[in-house]
Amino acid sequence: MNSSLYVYYLLLGVVICDDSPLLRFYYRSIDDYKEFNFSEAYQVLSTQWYNPNRTTVIFTHGFRGNPQGPAVTAVIKSYLEQGKSNVALLNWEKLAAPVLPSVFNSYANWAAPNARKVGQYFAETLLNLSDAGLNLDNIHLIGHSLGAHLFGIAGNTLSKEGTQVPWITGLDPASVGFETRPLSSKLHAGSAGFVDVIHSDPDRYGYKRQMGTVDFWPNYRTLGPVIQPGCDNRQHSTFSMEDLCNHNRSWQILVDTLKYPGTIIGRFAENYRKWKNYSQQDGDAIVLEIGVCLENIVPGNYYFRTFAESPYGMGSGGLYP
DSSP, X not given: OOHHHHHHHHHHTOOOSTTSOEEEEEOSSTTSEEEEEGGGGGGGGGSTTOOTTSEEEEEEOOTTOOTTSHHHHHHHHHHHHHTOEEEEEEEOTGGGSOOSSSHHHHIIIIIHHHHHHHHHHHHHHHHHHHHHTOOGGGEEEEEETXXXXXXXXXXXXXXXXXXXXXXXXXXXXXXXTTTTSOGGGSOOGGGSSEEEEEOSOTTTTBOOSOOSSXXXXXXXXXXXXXXXXXXXXXXXXXXSTTTTHHHHHHHHXXXXXXXXXXXXXXXXXXXXXXXHTOOTTSOOOOEEETTOOOSSOOOEEEEEOBOSSSSOBOGGXXXXX
């Protein structure tokens, strides 16, 4: 690492040690990868991993996430199986772990501050990768929960330096600690050229308000909490799979867009009340498929319904309440 970068990282408060975030670059399978510190990641561009004719997809997890977790495993495998992208993971497992006496303190006083620091650190890393040959105009950043804000902060940091990433996808971006933060400290519509967000748990762990170029609201309602089909509203152990059912549906829906393209589409509406009053006789609908980045798109809210199990997509049948 050159000395100027080392000083920059220290000023950010990033500890250059075994807790440092890593970039994991996948080849043919989820078990076939190379992993580098941010400062050494440029080395992968001289290997067969990088195909300049493909989109580079980088995924990152949220609080308590890790490379063996269900979100990382499902998303990475799906993109590898699709075979159309250079696939990587931003692995900040140790900086996102519950290390303090309580889960809440670990989130608020460890993982969330680290997400902000790693986001800034990653922005500088992307510029270094660009200098080494990575085409930033063909990159897609996908973050779940706290990881969505990490990538948003990276995009915001790059924008200040005159560079804009083209596409960030937020999978149920975290709510706690971010609802009242300034735009520079979280994911928002200006974090990239196109920002799409799937809000699957807006009443508990996920962000409650519109925040992207387009915002998808699966199975949304205003009376009572949003419960995704197949989940329930009972009390469960905090962060158990049952407790995270609604929150995890965001990445499960994304995975289904790769496995079953064209089956998960949303219908544009100014708000839920207007969508609820739509019927199949209301003329042509403005629809958008999840996982598609378009330049000429009607920005705003898109609503749809899903089934309780994968395949979740109802196609055009899910466009109406």
